Amino acid sequence: MKIIRSIINLLLFDFLKGLAVTGRNFIKPAVTLQYPEQGTIPKSPRNRGALALREYPDTGEERCIACRLCEVTCPALAITIESQMRSDGTRRTTRFDIDTFLCIHCGLCQEACPVDSIVLTDLQNYTIKGRGDNIMDKEMLLNIGRAYESKIAQNRQDNEPYV
Amino acid sequence: MTDNPTIQIEINGQSVQCQPGESVIAAADRHGISIPRFCYHPKLSVVASCRMCLVDVEQSNKPLPACKTIVSDGMVVRTKSELAIEAQRAIMEFLLINHPLDCPICDQGGECELQDVSMGYGFGETDYQQAKRTVADENLGPLIATDMTRCIHCSRCVRFGDEVAGMPELGMTGRGENTRISTYLKHSMESELSGNVIDLCPVGALTSKPHRYHGRSWEYTQHHSISPHDCVGSHLYYHIVDKKSSEKNRVTRVVPRANETINQNWISNRDRFSYQGLEHHQRLKQPMMKKSGKWEEVTWQNALYAVQAKLEHVSPDNLYGIINPTATLEEMYLFRQWLDHYQCVNFDHRLKECDFSDQAEMPLYPGSLDLSLEAVETMESILMIGGNTRAEAPLFNHRIRQATQQHQSRVHELNMLDFESNYPQGHRCIVSPQQFAHTLSGWLMLASDEVAPNLPDSSSKSGQAIIDDLTASNQSLIVLGLSAQSHPQSSQIRRIAKRLAKKTGSKLILITDGPNTAGAWITGMLPHRKPFGQTPETVGQHITHAWQQRSANYILYQVEPDLDCFDGHLARSALEHANCVIAFHSYRSPSLEQHADIILPLSSHVENAGTFINICGQWQSFSQAMPHRYNSRPGWVVLQKLCHLLSNNHPIVSDITTLSQTINNQFNTMSPSFTRIPTKEPESVKPLNHKLMNHNYWSPFKSDALVRRASALQQTLNQSKLLIHPDTAKQYAIRNKQVVTIKSQYKTIQLPCEFNLSIPIGCSAIHQGCDSVLPLPAIGHITLSSVEGDQT
Numbered sequence: 001m002k003i004i005r006s007i008i009n010l011l012l013f014d015f016l017k018g019l020a021v022t023g024r025n026f027i028k029p030a031v032t033l034q035y036p037e038q039g040t041i042p043k044s045p046r047n048r049g050a051l052a053l054r055e056y057p058d059t060g061e062e063r064c065i066a067c068r069l070c071e072v073t074c075p076a077l078a079i080t081i082e083s084q085m086r087s088d089g090t091r092r093t094t095r096f097d098i099d100t101f102l103c104i105h106c107g108l109c110q111e112a113c114p115v116d117s118i119v120l121t122d123l124q125n126y127t128i129k130g131r132g133d134n135i136m137d138k139e140m141l142l143n144i145g146r147a148y149e150s151k152i153a154q155n156r157q158d159n160e161p162y163v
Numbered sequence: 164m165t166d167n168p169t170i171q172i173e174i175n176g177q178s179v180q181c182q183p184g185e186s187v188i189a190a191a192d193r194h195g196i197s198i199p200r201f202c203y204h205p206k207l208s209v210v211a212s213c214r215m216c217l218v219d220v221e222q223s224n225k226p227l228p229a230c231k232t233i234v235s236d237g238m239v240v241r242t243k244s245e246l247a248i249e250a251q252r253a254i255m256e257f258l259l260i261n262h263p264l265d266c267p268i269c270d271q272g273g274e275c276e277l278q279d280v281s282m283g284y285g286f287g288e289t290d291y292q293q294a295k296r297t298v299a300d301e302n303l304g305p306l307i308a309t310d311m312t313r314c315i316h317c318s319r320c321v322r323f324g325d326e327v328a329g330m331p332e333l334g335m336t337g338r339g340e341n342t343r344i345s346t347y348l349k350h351s352m353e354s355e356l357s358g359n360v361i362d363l364c365p366v367g368a369l370t371s372k373p374h375r376y377h378g379r380s381w382e383y384t385q386h387h388s389i390s391p392h393d394c395v396g397s398h399l400y401y402h403i404v405d406k407k408s409s410e411k412n413r414v415t416r417v418v419p420r421a422n423e424t425i426n427q428n429w430i431s432n433r434d435r436f437s438y439q440g441l442e443h444h445q446r447l448k449q450p451m452m453k454k455s456g457k458w459e460e461v462t463w464q465n466a467l468y469a470v471q472a473k474l475e476h477v478s479p480d481n482l483y484g485i486i487n488p489t490a491t492l493e494e495m496y497l498f499r500q501w502l503d504h505y506q507c508v509n510f511d512h513r514l515k516e517c518d519f520s521d522q523a524e525m526p527l528y529p530g531s532l533d534l535s536l537e538a539v540e541t542m543e544s545i546l547m548i549g550g551n552t553r554a555e556a557p558l559f560n561h562r563i564r565q566a567t568q569q570h571q572s573r574v575h576e577l578n579m580l581d582f583e584s585n586y587p588q589g590h591r592c593i594v595s596p597q598q599f600a601h602t603l604s605g606w607l608m609l610a611s612d613e614v615a616p617n618l619p620d621s622s623s624k625s626g627q628a629i630i631d632d633l634t635a636s637n638q639s640l641i642v643l644g645l646s647a648q649s650h651p652q653s654s655q656i657r658r659i660a661k662r663l664a665k666k667t668g669s670k671l672i673l674i675t676d677g678p679n680t681a682g683a684w685i686t687g688m689l690p691h692r693k694p695f696g697q698t699p700e701t702v703g704q705h706i707t708h709a710w711q712q713r714s715a716n717y718i719l720y721q722v723e724p725d726l727d728c729f730d731g732h733l734a735r736s737a738l739e740h741a742n743c744v745i746a747f748h749s750y751r752s753p754s755l756e757q758h759a760d761i762i763l764p765l766s767s768h769v770e771n772a773g774t775f776i777n778i779c780g781q782w783q784s785f786s787q788a789m790p791h792r793y794n795s796r797p798g799w800v801v802l803q804k805l806c807h808l809l810s811n812n813h814p815i816v817s818d819i820t821t822l823s824q825t826i827n828n829q830f831n832t833m834s835p836s837f838t839r840i841p842t843k844e845p846e847s848v849k850p851l852n853h854k855l856m857n858h859n860y861w862s863p864f865k866s867d868a869l870v871r872r873a874s875a876l877q878q879t880l881n882q883s884k885l886l887i888h889p890d891t892a893k894q895y896a897i898r899n900k901q902v903v904t905i906k907s908q909y910k911t912i913q914l915p916c917e918f919n920l921s922i923p924i925g926c927s928a929i930h931q932g933c934d935s936v937l938p939l940p941a942i943g944h945i946t947l948s949s950v951e952g953d954q955t
Contacts, residue, residue, distance in 0.1 A: 067267030068379045083376050091268045091376040114267045 036125050045158035047122035048105045051098055052145035053138065054117050054152065062142060063117035066093045070109035070118050078102035079109065096138035100128060121148050122155060172238040181234040188216055188229040191242070198242055199251060199280040201258075201365045202317040203230035206428050207326055213258070213317050215280065217250040218242050226250040248284075255285040258315050261296040261340075262366070269313065271367030274380035277315065298343060304351025305878040306358055306436060308375050314368040316342050320360040327429065328354040329564050329585025344368070351879070354585070355557040355863070358435040359428075362418060373439055373875040374416045378404060386788035387420060389775050390434040391489055391768040392863075392870060394530065394675045395558040396777035397426035397434050401769055401788045412789045414438045414769055424537055425781070431557035433863055433870055438769075440872030445750040447764030448793035458756065463794070467801075469761055471808055473743050477716045479506035481742070483709040486512045486688050486720040487727055488677030489867050490798065491773025492782075493822050495679070495686040497802035498720055499694055504809045508703030509690055512683040514728045515645070515676050515861075515941060519705045521654035524842045527696045527834055528684035529673040530778035534640070539672075540565045543636035544589070545574045546629055546669070548603065548660060550644015551582040554863040556674050559778070560585070563642075575629040577603060579646060579858050579942075580928050581921035589632070590625040595926035596858055596942050597851040600652035603659045604848040606630060610666040633667035643673045646858065649729055649941040651851065658845035672778060677867065681776035685830060695830055696837030710737040717744045720798070721765065723752040723868055730940040732909045747798060750868055764795040768869065771797045772819045774826075784823055853944035855891065857905070858928045861941065885916040887927045887947075892918060895947045902950045907939050913950060 008014075033041060054063050066083035082095040109118045121144065128134050145152070169180045174187070174196050181190040186209065191198050201213035209230050217226035221239035226246055241247055259281060266272040298311040316335070321344065324331045332352050336343050346352075352360075360369050383402035390397040398420040404413055417438050419430040450466035451458050461469070474482070484502045486495060499510065513519070526532065539545075539562040553560040564586040566572035573589035581593050594602050605618040606626035618626070633639045641664050647656050657673075664671040675681065687694040690703030709715070710733045717738065724738055725731035738744050738758035746759040749767050756762075765771075770791040774784045791797060799819060806813040816822050864876045871877070885903060897903055899918045904911060914929065922928055927947070929939070939945070 065268050066376065067272065068382075069267065072379070072381055083378070085376045 043122045045155035048107045048120040050121050050123040050126050050144060051141060052119055052121050052148060053141040054119060054145040057149060063115045064093055065115055066091045067114060069112040073108045073112040075106060075108065076102045076104045093138060096141060098136045099134055100136055101134045119152055121152055123148065170234050170236045172234050172240060174240045175242055185234050186230055187218065187232045187234055187240055190234055191229065198229050199284050200230060201276060201315060202319060204319055204363065207319060207322045210318060214254050217247065217254065219244040219247040251284040252286040255281055256289050259289065260291050262315060263295060263312050269367035270370040270375060275367060276365035296340060301345055305875045306372055306432060307352055307361060308370045308372040310368055311344060313366045314344050315366055317365055319363040320344065320369060323360055323363055328356045330354040355431050355553060356429055358432045371416060373436060378415045383415060388785040388788055389783045391678050392433050392437060392867060393556045393678060394680060394778040395425060395556050396678055396775050396783050397430045397558055398422040399430050399434055403789050414441055426558045436876050437870040437873045439874050440869040441767050441769060443750065443872035447749060447751055447762060447795060450764060451762045453760050466761060466763055467804060467808060470745055470805065473745060474505055477505060479508060482507045482716045483509045484718045485706060485709065485722055487514060487722045488512050488680040488683050490679060490721050492679060492682035492686060492776060492826060493773045493819060494798040494802060495683055495688050496826050497799055497806065499687050501802050501806045508699060508701050509709060510688045510703060511690060511706035511709060512688040513706055515649050516653060517649065517707055517729045518651055518653040521657055522691050524840050526839055527837050528681040529675055530681050530780060532780055534670050534672055535779050536562055539563060539640065541570060542566050542572050542638045542640045544632045544639045545572055546633060546641045547574065547576045548641065548643050549578055549647025550674060552642060552644055552674055553584060555645050573632055580860060590629050592622045592625045593923055594622060595923040596650060596856040597853055597925060599650060600655050600848040601850040603656060604845060607659050607663050607845065610663060630667060633669050639667060639669040641669045641671045645674055645676055651942060652848060655845055655848050658842055661842050662845055675778055679775045681780060695833040710734050712737060713740045714742045716742050719744065719746045721748055723754060725754045763801060766791040766795045766797045774823050855945055855947060856926050857939060857943060857945040858926060859939045859941050860928055860930050862930065883914055883929055885914045885927055885929055886919040886922050887916055888920060888922045888924050889918045891924050897947060897949050904948045904950055906946045907943055
């Protein structure tokens with residue numbers, strides 16, 4: 001037995017076996033993606049990415065009613081709200097700031113929101129380039145909401161059975 | 164404990180001692196056993212309409228309302244038995260049938276009794292599927308916002324109006340589903356205590372309008388303070404939003420702090436809504452100095468040196484220290500110490516008075532030394548002389564109303580204007596300012612069984628009846644209101660009132676202006692007293708003399724000359740010709756900007772700490788509720804610095820309580836040596852012989868710098884009008900609703916006039932409304948003429 005084993009070792013059979021694996025994988029199409037340069041990765045509808053404020057698609061009216069539940073529920077104290085009566089008598093925010101440095105993307109604000117206004121989109125790759133840019137104000141958040149409204153709505157619908 | 168026999172009952176297995184006649188809910192509250200409730204309130208009558216407090220009482224086959232069930236010996240009460248829980252859940256479901264679930268936009272959210280109770284005692288589910296009821300909102304004026312759909316008909320607001328405010332402004336109409344809380348006819352809530360319904364409402368049906376949608380209860384930190392507006396010194400809480408940067412801190416609302424001896428559970432609208440003035444755009448942010456006619460911002464150091472340089476060569480006779488009684492005791496004490504370095508003797512704080520000839524006979528401080536606010540409630544008969552206590556000291560008036568309600572007291576009145584009162588009145592006598600002191604002196608003669616000299620029949624008759632009533636009562640009180648003290652014959656009025664009190668065995672109390680008049684008397688903000696009632700070597704000049712000077716030097720502390728003084732025009736013209744005016748103030752008042760040379764920015768009441776002494780002599784300290792804003796500084800810090808600049812020996816204390824303690828110790832050791840000069844025997848007073856006198860009645864919402872800048876309160880004021888009796892108007896050929904020219908000693912203004920039968924003949928009245936400047940003396944003679952061709 002010992003002699004047979006020595007002959008096999010001498011012929012580098014194991015080496016070829018290993019190379020065969022490499023060879024096979026060399027020809028096989030790759031499963032790894034180069035993030036973020038390459039392609040899109042599949043995401044759960046519950047993915048907790050950048051925050052956004054939504055509007056009602058039919059009227060264009062902002063959903064937020066300044067109830068401040070997100071502000072009080074936020075464990076990282078990332079949200080700052082100031083509110084006032086708007087000229088039409090409704091309760092609206094005059095300031096809605098999220099400090100993205102503080103935000104831990106826990107999603108409690110989304111859960112607290114009674115009107116589905118504040119949501120976490122599946123937008124993950126956003127960057128902050130300057131000091132002070134970490135504060136996302138109301139207009140920025142509404143813009144994100146406007147741009148991704150269809151995706152947000154789709155995700156929420158997909159998640160509906162599991163809520 | 165009292166000697167009354169107590170009853171023993173058992174609540175949830177815990178044995179509880181109760182007074183006979185007590186309700187189960189009151190006994191439970193005292194022992195910290197929680198029973199849910201909506202309509203029950205310890206200060207209001209019991210109606211048992213909400214049924215939320217149903218409890219299981221042994222030997223009763225159905226649950227009983229704890230608020231209406233009187234304890235009896237051996238009673239066994241269970242609040243957590245199956246029966247009680249079932250009842251609580253059913254009631255909660257019933258109340259939520261029509262209550263909208265709009266908590267996220269409701270201002271009460273987070274501090275709502277309905278929210279709390281439904282979390283604690285509700286079932287969480289309902290079978291009700293039908294449409295909910297909606298109710299149209301009422302417009303209750305600029306202070307109270309309504310959302311009547313949220314109302315659960317507990318009727319606390321209705322009972323408050325009937326029982327406490329004495330103005331049944333709200334009522335309940337309809338039955339069952341159609342029940343509405345409404346004002347019947349459209350009008351706003353005008354009671355001086357109406358703001359309290361905001362706190363009473365257990366749901367979000369009645370909320371504060373200025374605070375609407377501005378914040379949530381959980382964001383606020385609560386700071387205890389004392390009201391800076393009236394002589395009662397109500398206890399209150401400032402609710403403050405603490406933001407990360409102190410510049411953004413602000414007071415978002417004011418709520419009462421219960422204190423049985425002072426304000427009970429209530430505060431007046433003026434105390435509640437004046438906080439809006441704190442954010443006014445006229446707040447001073449930096450010390451200001453006038454350089455060749457232009458205002459420049461300077462640093463504190465430069466400003467203080469400039470003040471020192473200005474006062475360096477001033478002669479003491481020509482230096483006047485005038486302070487508003489809104490300043491704290493500590494500020495007054497240091498103000499005196501600072502100006503003592505310049506040998507100043509001309510101090511005064513009596514901005515709204517004009518007659519001081521009895522000043523030497525005054526006690527250590529006006530107000531009352533032997534009367535507590537609670538004792539007012541036990542008085543059998545009360546005589547009000549002048550003034551409108553209801554507006555000037557609403558919580559004092561509340562005590563008088565309580566006296567009429569609980570002890571059937573009789574309240575009589577001698578006044579110059581017919582003010583509406585909120586309690587049943589005894590004898591009333593409304594006379595013109597000319598006749599006012601004369602009538603009172605006639606009454607004193609009646610009390611001494613002399614023949615009253617030529618008093619009209621009606622007033623001598625009511626005078627006799629009032630004096631008889633005061634004499635016959637065991638407990639009687641004479642209240643001298645503010646306008647009696649701004650009367651040109653006020654020193655005689657005070658003397659007569661003292662005499663009358665002695666003759667009839669009554670107590671006497673003087674309603675004073677501002678929160679700290681007593682403090683001003685104690686710290687010697689007077690020309691004839693040093694601190695703690697000590698007599699000075701030289702008696703200085705009082706405020707009316709001060710305003711008559713030319714090229715004098717004035718130090719104004721929290722004074723807005725044209726708005727705070729008895730005769731604003733006189734004060735302004737004095738400042739116009741002044742040599743130097745140094746002002747300490749929180750706001751850039753236009754009159755100060757025009758006449759002052761240096762303005763030092765003081766912190767507002769919220770950013771300040773100190774002590775106020777109320778009319779009953781209670782020392783009430785408050786601490787700083789939030790850090791000082793902009794570059795303003797608390798007055799006691801600034802004054803200490805100024806003292807220190809003059810003399811290095813002057814100690815600087817960083818803690819105000821040390822300072823307060825020093826003052827209190829000195830008060831205790833020095834004021835007993837105060838010798839009181841006995842009151843002169845009042846002479847018989849002749850009526851003033853002016854043909855027409857005007858009573859320029861200051862609205863309580865114009866009383867100090869802070870409240871003048873509170874926007875919601877200012878919206879409640881009506882346009883100023885000259886009220887006049889048609890018979891008086893006839894003499895001047897004035898028609899109703901006509902614009903008239905009013906000429907006083909110095910000034911001419913035009914106002915629309917209106918006929919009013921309640922104004923005495925020979926007198927006119929102006930209820931000061933929206934006009935920010937009405938430069939007429941509080942009580943003074945005028946002439947009238949109609950404006951030609953005007954028919955508005």
